Amino acid sequence: MEFPAYLATMPMHAITEIHGEPGLLARFRLEIRAFDAAARERLTAALDLAAELHRDDRRVREPYLNHLLRVAIRMMHHYQVRDVDVIVAGLLHDAVEDHPVELAALRRPQAPAAAHRPGAVGDDPTAAALATLADRFGPRVARLVGAVTNPPYDPERDRHVQYREHVAASLDREPWARVIKISDFTDNGVGVIHTVGPKVARSAAKYRPLVPVFRDLIARPDTPLSAPVKRHIFAQLDLAEERFSAILDQPN
Known part of the structure; x- marks a missing residue:
């Protein structure tokens, strides 16, 4: 799909209304050009995980992924955030709250002793979901997502x-x-x-x-x-x- 050359400066609500999810994805890729290859790889992995977890979710008139993309793009473009952990956490900020069981199921297998220890993360989907994020993206990302995850x-x-x-x-x-x-x-x-x-x-x-x-x-x-x-x-x-x-x- 062709996008206008000024996509990088378009307001996000305009991108959403005119180009939808493909436009926001293209804008995200433009924004992450400012990062090195390793950072781009982490950001893309976080986006892919967010897309997988929220693939069937919608926000009234649009795919839920649009919201996550706008949160991340806003931090990069308007807030000038270059901390990759923070942007990764922004892409995944609703993952634990909305899909704890699915996210927990993606965790690498635990050693038997750890898996059966009383109070292990397997007893709590939210804790297990945060552990998955810690495994994949580091404990700081998990801590940030935990801070913006609503409790019961x-x-x-x-x-x-x-x-x-x-x-x-x-x-x-x-x-x-x-x-x-x-x-x-x-x-x-x-x-x-x-x-x-x-x-x-x-x-x-x-x-x-x-x-x-x-x-x-x-x-x-x-x-x-x-x-x-x-x-x-x-x-x-x-x-x-x-x-x-x-x-x-x-x-x-």
Whole structure:
């Protein structure tokens, strides 16, 4: 498929609408040209695994892989991230939450003693899935994905409140996980206008209270982003807040 020469500068929502998944894949390959051969190999392996795990998943009108590609592209292009572990974790940030059993099944066989040890990862699909990521991409990638993976929620408490508590607590101690999560939030929050149906209001209600949480996290000195990138993210948070208000604060 032929793509325009300016694909590398097109807004991602435009690539998504005009060219779909093939266009986002082409843009991803353009972005990773900035990396050396070993890094490109790791990034491609992460993309292939994400595509395999999410091959049947959809987000309303599009393949789920589009979301993962946009999260990774945004980090490389807009946030100027060159840390390969972080981009790999961005591509796989929903793998453990959405497909723990499938991911755990891909793990290399354990030695019998380890496999039958009480509390071994085989007893817990989430732990086993994270162990698979550690085997394939290293413990840091697994730790970052773990930080952005939602825990089981207490059915007696409000899910949105628990989600905000988890985000604030897990990202407090993982500065690079903040970078992954803000790219994810931007795709979901700023991108809420590209959603259709009842999910629009549900998403706005879920994400609006997170805006001040992310403002605080991104503003912290240990968040590993440059001042211009932080200003860009703050502008995106302003835009998300405007869109949430337009959706939720309409007069009766």
